[in-house]
Amino acid sequence: MAKLLEGKVAIVTGAGRGLGRGEALCLAQEGAKVVVNDVGGHFDGTGTGQGPADEVVSEIKAAGGEAVANYGSVSDFQAVKVMVDTAIEKFGQLNIIVNNAGILRDRMLFNMSEEEWDAVIAVHLKGTFNCIRHACGYWREQHKAGNNLKGKLVNTVSDAGLLGNVGQTNYGAAKAAIAALSMIVGREMSRYGVVSNCVAPMARTRLTTEATPSMAGFMGAAVPEGQFDMQDPDNMAPLVAFLASDLADNVNGEVFRLLGNRVWLLRGWHNVDTVVKSEMSKWTPQELDSAVKGMLEKAGPQEDLTSMMMQAMGGG
Numbered sequence: 001m002a003k004l005l006e007g008k009v010a011i012v013t014g015a016g017r018g019l020g021r022g023e024a025l026c027l028a029q030e031g032a033k034v035v036v037n038d039v040g041g042h043f044d045g046t047g048t049g050q051g052p053a054d055e056v057v058s059e060i061k062a063a064g065g066e067a068v069a070n071y072g073s074v075s076d077f078q079a080v081k082v083m084v085d086t087a088i089e090k091f092g093q094l095n096i097i098v099n100n101a102g103i104l105r106d107r108m109l110f111n112m113s114e115e116e117w118d119a120v121i122a123v124h125l126k127g128t129f130n131c132i133r134h135a136c137g138y139w140r141e142q143h144k145a146g147n148n149l150k151g152k153l154v155n156t157v158s159d160a161g162l163l164g165n166v167g168q169t170n171y172g173a174a175k176a177a178i179a180a181l182s183m184i185v186g187r188e189m190s191r192y193g194v195v196s197n198c199v200a201p202m203a204r205t206r207l208t209t210e211a212t213p214s215m216a217g218f219m220g221a222a223v224p225e226g227q228f229d230m231q232d233p234d235n236m237a238p239l240v241a242f243l244a245s246d247l248a249d250n251v252n253g254e255v256f257r258l259l260g261n262r263v264w265l266l267r268g269w270h271n272v273d274t275v276v277k278s279e280m281s282k283w284t285p286q287e288l289d290s291a292v293k294g295m296l297e298k299a300g301p302q303e304d305l306t307s308m309m310m311q312a313m314g315g316g
């Protein structure tokens with residue numbers, strides 16, 4: 001039986017560790033040739049190293065797959081062009097980009113430096129734009145030349161942006177913006193056979209155990225051998241493989257959260273309620289006071305990250 005991603009070429013960014021590592025290994029196991037991108041830095045984005053990407057490439061090759069390392073930063077527009085060109089030159093084409101690379105610089109907004117803001121936006125939001133931009137230019141060109149490569153974009157978002165999390169304005173804003181970027185690019189590119197979706201992980205990696213104290217409390221230790229580990233980062237990979245495959249040709253502009261054996265379909269801004277003034281005239285602030293508060297009361301409290309995590313971990 002042919003493998004799910006036989007004949008496909010994928011780039012996975014930030015694939016040297018954590019979620020990206022498992023995703024790269026899984027895509028390769030499913031038959032894709034993989035560009036394993038990782039800058040090899042600390043979780044705050046400082047430092048570089050070739051070790052993490054090289055190790056994943058070795059693991060893929062040892063399992064009989066094909067892979068090549070790339071150490072460029074996703075925040076560098078030209079370096080990302082080189083990464084996309086590497087896939088095409090080395091493996092003949094590009095079909096899949098998994099935008100996964102990420103860093104954290106958590107800080108309450110009133111203490112956040114400009115550099116902490118810029119660094120996080122640069123890796124997550126601009127990094128995702130850079131990869132999407134180069135890939136979509138290529139896919140559109142190929143499609144016009146009669147070659148539908150069925151491009152698949154899988155972009156990594158977070159509840160920090162979808163629900164909001166204290167101390168993460170930079171990161172949450174970037175992740176919420178990626179969800180919007182993904183939806184819009186899915187609409188722009190569907191005519192060229194490209195779809196774009198997001199995944200929101202919840203897993204035990206250095207970003208949740210070391211970099212985010214508010215999340216660390218939810219992250220248990222690895223479970224004993226033989227038991228299902230709900231927080232194993234490798235649990236995310238099959239969803240990414242599905243979204244990267246031809247099975248997902250008609251899945252576009254969606255956001256999925258995954259924890260262990262549970263997958264959520266998430267949809268963002270939507271009408272919850274509406275009030276119309278009885279006369280055809282402008283609202284006054286005082287009238288809006290009762291109209292707005294009436295809607296808020298009916299709607300109930302917003303879901304937040306803590307209540308969602310309690311529910312998810314409790315299996316409710």
Ligand code: NAD
Pocket residue numbers: 013014015016017018019020037038039040041042043045052072073074075099100101102103123127156157158159200201202203204205206207208233
């Ligand atoms: P991780 O730190 O284990 O892995 C991230 C990898 O990205 C690292 O190997 C790092 O070197 C690499 N990287 C960082 N900046 C880069 C850059 N500029 N260019 C290329 N590579 C770069 O973290 P993780 O938890 O596996 O995170 C992966 C993604 O998942 C991130 O986008 C993160 O925001 C997102 N996420 C994770 C969780 C979770 O529960 N772990 C939850 C929500 C979202």
